[in-house]
Amino acid sequence: MIIAIDGPAGSGKSTVAKRLAKRLGISYLDTGAMYRAVAFLALKKGIDLEDEEAVTELAKSASIDVKYDNVSIYSDIIINEEIVTESIRSPEVDAAVSIVSRIQGVRERLVEVQRSFSSMDAVVEGRDIGTVVFPDSKVKIYLTASEEIRADRRIIDLRKKGHRIEKDEVESSIRKRDSIDSSRAASPLAVADDAIEIDTTKMSIDEVVEKISLLVEDVI
Numbered sequence: 001m002i003i004a005i006d007g008p009a010g011s012g013k014s015t016v017a018k019r020l021a022k023r024l025g026i027s028y029l030d031t032g033a034m035y036r037a038v039a040f041l042a043l044k045k046g047i048d049l050e051d052e053e054a055v056t057e058l059a060k061s062a063s064i065d066v067k068y069d070n071v072s073i074y075s076d077i078i079i080n081e082e083i084v085t086e087s088i089r090s091p092e093v094d095a096a097v098s099i100v101s102r103i104q105g106v107r108e109r110l111v112e113v114q115r116s117f118s119s120m121d122a123v124v125e126g127r128d129i130g131t132v133v134f135p136d137s138k139v140k141i142y143l144t145a146s147e148e149i150r151a152d153r154r155i156i157d158l159r160k161k162g163h164r165i166e167k168d169e170v171e172s173s174i175r176k177r178d179s180i181d182s183s184r185a186a187s188p189l190a191v192a193d194d195a196i197e198i199d200t201t202k203m204s205i206d207e208v209v210e211k212i213s214l215l216v217e218d219v220i
């Protein structure tokens, strides 16, 4: 069983998806972490992000792995043998990731990696899970929230990790990412026809998890 959770940056996907997976006792897969890992590697190697051929070649030749601990929920993302779980959460990777993820060749490679997890029971989060990666998923959720609250959530995350960043910078980074993610030709961020939309602006995490759990119970 795959539960697909899509939505823009800061909509609460990761926190909700992890808690939901824990509550249901199934795995959690963060597909954004894979795009971030490719962006991180491209930056590290000094590859021009606009050079689609070079970035595609990098994504296709890199080994990309997700390592689960024994409860299968919390995981590390590994690219070319390097654990990058923490390093992919920087403002530099934030700025690079949407550029890299609009490249068709990168998407083809990562969708293939993501589908290799199809035999697991998992909550899978991303931008195109319900529309492209697992269109047959039993439950599809699309999370949204106001731009302001999404920026606030992102600032809290970044500051917890020690990044000093101003609110207007975060707002502009989120706006830029939203615009690239939604307007790109290859698998843009979109609501699947059969997805249930939840606006989390005024909801607590527990309320969102509760709501999705009830939807899951209806299906299984």
Ligand code: DC
Pocket (backbone or CB within 6 Å): 009, 031, 032, 033, 035, 036, 097, 098, 101, 102, 125, 126, 127, 128, 129, 177, 181
């Ligand atoms: O969820 P996130 O912020 O970690 O995702 C980082 C970027 O990766 C996001 O700006 C767009 C891209 N992404 C994507 O294109 N498709 C996915 N399934 C997941 C993420």
